Amino acid sequence: MSKEALLASQMKLYEEQPAPWESDYAAAMRCRDLEEVIAHGVYVFDRLSRFDEETQEDVFEGKLPFDTERDARIIALYEAWARVSRHHSETLAGLEKEGFEVEGSERFRQCYRDASGILTPDSEFFAGEKLVGIRDGAIDTHRAGETVAIRSISD
Secondary structure (H helix, E strand, O other): OOHHHHHHHHHHHHHHOOOHHHHHHHHHHHHHHHHHHHHHHHHHHHHHHHHHHHHHHHHHOOOOOOOHHHHHHHHHHHHHHHHHHHHHHHHHHHHHHOOOOOOOHHHHHHHHHHHHHHHOOHHHHOOOHHHHHHHHHHHHHHHOOOOOOOOOOOO
């Protein structure tokens, strides 16, 4: 085989070689992009939670009137956050299954659990034998006069 034919053969082999790093690079960029998205999601959740807490404190302290419509708007924000985050959670699981470690994933998951808890109706959240026992114990303690009345949030 001539040098020219050998070179042509090597060039053909080079052209036909897959570039496995391209798929790795694309996955790494998806991972990086998701890190940015979930960091923003955590930021938004923290702001929403802070606003919710401050609003509840202001209502409790009499600085704001109780407003069911405002409460519904806050819940709607939590629902929107959870809806978007559900999609990102699925993407996160897929990347982790591929072996990627996504920075900020634990904090994001905690926010998602917190949002789920906020959005779970009390009748579902406080159900179960363990909580029934705790409730009954608290009632018995109160009836026995072993509790202290709280008059304000700072007590």
